[in-house]
Amino acid sequence: MRNDSMRHYWQRGKFHLSALMMLVPLPFLPDYFSPKPIFVPPEIRRDIAVGPFPVTLATYDEAPARMPTGERMKEYRIHIRPADIDRVRGVFLRVGKPRSLRTAGALAFGNPYEREADVTVPDELGGREELWVTMEDWSGGVHQASLPLGEIFGGKR
C-alpha cells in the first residue's frame, strides 16, 4: 500500500524534477546582493613602497587561472592611498625585472583606489622569481620595487 503510493508520487512527480534546477542559483543569492563579496577565497596582502608611493598588493590565495589561450594568469589588486590617486599615472606589474618602461608588464586599470592587473605567469617557476611593480607619476617620474613572487602567489605549489 505504502509502496504503491510512493510509486504513484514518483510516476506523477518525475516530470517535474527539472524544477530542482532552480536551486542552483540559491547559494549565490546573498553574495550577489551584498556590495562586497561574502564568499571570497583567503587573500594574501603585502605592503610595499614604490618610490614615494606606499601601496598594498593583494591577490587571492589561489593558483593562477589557465586562460583559453593557454597562458597562466594571476589577478592582483593594487591599493593606493587616497591622497595619491591623482599623482599616479600608471601601475605596471610583471614577473621578472622589466628591461625598459616599454616592457613594464600588465597595466593596472579600473577603480583608481584599487586598480587591478592580470599578470602573465610563466609555466615553469624556479622559486626565485620576483614580482616587479613599476609606477609612473604624472610629472614623468618612474619608480620601481620588487618582492619575491613566492610571497604573494598563493595556491598549492
Next chain:
Amino acid sequence: MSVGKSRTRLWFLWHSWLAMPLWAFLFFVCLTGTVAVVSTEIMWLVNPAMRASGAGEPLPASALIAAAEAAAPGGRVSSLSWGGSHMAVSARMSMPDGTSTTAWVNPVSGAVQGLSTGNSFQAFVRALHGWLMTFPVGWYLVTLLAIPLVGSLVTGLVVYKRFWKSFYQPRIRWRQAPRVMWGDLHRVAGTWSIWFIAVISVTSLWFLIYMMLFHLGMGLGGGKAPVLLARDQIPVSATAPRPDVDAVLASAQAALPDMRLRYLSLPGTAYDPATVAASSGQVPLLPDYVRVNPFTAEVILIEGGMEAASGIELTRTIMRALHTGDFGGLPVKLVWFAFGLLMTTLVFSGMLIWMKRTARATVEAVRGVRRGARLAEGPSNA
C-alpha cells in the same frame, strides 16, 4: 491505422518528450527571460530616483559628473549612461573601498535623486536567466535548452498540419473542458510565436556555440587591438588632468551628427581613450563607438556600425540584440515581453496537456508495439 497516421503519432511523441522532462526548468528560463526584457522598465516603475520628466534644457555632462561626485564622498565617476528622456542619467562611480555606486542624476536640474550600490536588479535577472548565477556551468545548462526548443518547434510544425489556419482562423474554445481549452491555446499561441521561438532558439544556440568557441580557445576578440594612447601623447603635469567631457562629447557629436547619445565611458587608465557609445540611427542593431583622446578631445577612431565590425563581433551584437529585443526602444521591448509571456504559457500548457494525454498515448503506443511483437512471434511458435 495508416502508415501516415502512425508516423504523425511518432512525431507527436517526439514533440511531447522533447520538452516534458525539462519543462519546469524551461518554464523558469522563459519566465526570467521575459522579466529580463523589461527589467529596466520595472525598476523605473519601482524606483522614483530613476525617473526624469524630459522637459527643459539638459545640463552639460561635466555638471552631472560634479553633482554625482559631490553626493558620494571620494567617488570617481567612471561612466555615464543615458536611458532616454524619461530616465535620469546614471553615473557609475568607483568608491574608495573598492566597490561601485550608481548615482541617478536629473539631467535638467542636476539633482542627485538617489544612490544605489551593488548589483542592479537588471544584472540580477540577467544572471539568473542567462547562467543561473553559476558561470560557466549555468551558461551551458541554460543554452543547451536551445536544442529541445528547436526540436519542439520543428516537430510541432510537423504534427500540427495546416497550422497556418491559426493565423486567419484562431480558435480557442474557452468554455470547453480545460484540456480542450489548453490544447487550443497551445496550438494558437504556438503558431503565432513561430517567428519568436525561431529567433530565441537560434540566438540561444549561438550563445552556446559562442561559449564553446571561447572555452576551446578560438579567437573571438575579432582580432582587433584595443585603441591606446602613446606615452608621448599624455601630458606631463603635477597631478592627473581631469578629461574635459563636454569637449569629448562635442567632438563625438561632430563626428556623428545624427547620433543618439547612449553612454560615455571615461578612461580606465591614463592610456585609454574615452569612449562615446551612440546609435547613429542608420543601422538600428549596431551601435557606434567613438574613441576620443581625453586630453585633446580629438576623435581617434569610430568603431562599430556595419563596416568596421568583424564578422564575429557583428554576429555577437546582432544575436544579442535579437535575443533581448533591445534595439528599437520601448515598443520593440514590449513586443518581446508579450511574446515571452506567450512562450512561457506554451511551456506550461504543453505540460498540462502532456499530463492529461501523452502519458496515456505512450502507454498505448508501447502496448501496440508489444502486441505487434507478439503477433509477429505467433506464427513461428505455432
